[in-house]
Amino acid sequence: MAKLEIKNLHVSVDTDQGTKEILRGVDLVINSGETHAVMGPNGSGKSTLAYSIAGHPKYQVTKGEISLDGVNVLEMSVDERARAGLFLAMQYPVEIPGVSVSNFLRTAKTAIDGKAPALRSWIQDVRVAMENLKMDSAFTERNVNEGFSGGEKKRHEILQMELLKPKFAVLDETDSGLDVDALRVVAEGVNRIKDSNDIGVLLITHYTRILKYIKPDFVHVFVAGQIAEQGGAELAERLEAEGYDRYVNA
């Protein structure tokens, strides 16, 4: 049983107009096996929360804490956080020319585990995970994210989540840009990984449609860098009907 704890988190970014505070005191506790949905209008700070957990250098934590099983995450480098068990499925995965998917996956797995995976079982694991996500086996020979369609990029993110077996996964708008079929495949993948590895999931989304496939235990509504309201899955249903206007215009 692991616990990811965020306390009074304040995060700023540098802009051309000076430093701008985006998160203004966020509190969140996620336990293994729980799914938390963070929903909110554009610009409310949802992605900032995701990047801050992963440690992107653009986001400066000015106040507050993030801890994983009581250990201070904010003192860790990006790669240390990943090795500690945090995973971020990115909204915009970048291209890495010259690095094949297969080489990348093996390098990442070796880094996370601290040792190279046994070759035969690893090849098998990759094959099964790709079949589950309905990915063509030729995919591994392509360069990371190079020329991938939007759907391929998101499947590739979930493939990594499956193979790297994190304790907590943050999914940053993984549903954006997916058609219904791809959304179902990706959501099934997330559910399968979550159930078999007992991981905690922080699902960041603007829309409610992915929540039809991935049932959240908790829903947090993000407005202007703070949690404006929280509840269970029924809150998502209300947002589906009412939208965010109630919070934005309040």
Added chain:
Amino acid sequence: MAGASETIQHGLSEHSHGFGVPIQTRSERIKSIKVDDFAEISTREEQWRYIGSDELGGLDKSGLEEFSGDITASTADGVVTSWIESDHALFGSAGIPEDRVSAAGWEAAKAAYLIAIPANSSPEPSSIEIKSLVSDPSALHVIVHAAKGSQATVVLQHNGDAVLSENIEIIVDDEASLTLVSIQEWNTKSIHSSAQFAKLGRNSKFKHVVVSLGGSVVRVTPSAYFDAPGGDVSLFGLYFADAGQYLEHRIFVDHSQPNCKSRVTYKGALQGQKAHTVWVGDVLIRAAAEGTDTYELNRNLLLTDGARADSVPNLEIETGQIQGAGHASASGRFDDEQLFYLQARGIDELEARLLVVRGFLMEIVQQIGIPELEDRLAQAIENELEGTVR
């Protein structure tokens, strides 16, 4: 420009370059073995656009010393090395200097070091170590002759301290197949300018692999000439420039015969302040060269700020009756977002850079076909990276 095509791959941004009208057409360039036939070096000349006389350590002047370093050959059975005088039939048979530094070297080197591969033989790879310990401007002339029907690989390894103008003539006879690897791993203050002329016989194959890693100024100008139809030339190169290093590669493929093929693939990595690389790829398809098939590509990967990669492909086409002609040139940056992506998967910064640079450059290293040498160069590339990663 009929038949020219341009492809940008890898999602990299296209580099600004002078595609279009060459400053001077390549066929009109002066050829001479006399220094005085060339004008003093000036940035007004296209060849010397990026580097001045004061950076060449005196290599553009008459009266260079003859090379006084060591040449150590480990050759396979049948491959013979010897010194030949300038009246030998092979001397000057592959090419004539097209710039002042090359002419200065030609003038000063009275004899040439010949590596001869017998006809119809297929020896194991030969390795020639060219080691200099002096920094007086000097001259060396090397000739590699692959006789008819032979199949061979020759590695020229340049080490030590040098200020050297080198001319390498490569004669690939009819039906022969030669791989020539030229590795520049000089000590940090060395200055090296190497003109490498290849002449291809009927239905011959020539693969050229240039690897430039060490030296203050390294300038390699490989050129390929077809003496008969049916020649096939592949020119590969990789370079890795560190802070303050200047590495220039100017390629010339002269398609003067019908039904010949050429491929040019150069890749460079750069890191550090004032790391500067120049790649110029001139391909000339003369009116007689019907059925030509050519493609040239240059890619550069900038690993840090403060580095500069110039990339200039030039394609001159004098006949429309060709198979294909194209080029691609792009310079990309290993940026913070790529680093973040890899780190977010547990990979530390050094390993992330290694992963990217290995993937980028090993394609060229793997062209050599000698596993031990490929491994050693892979390690040399990693050492370059580890030297300056923060």
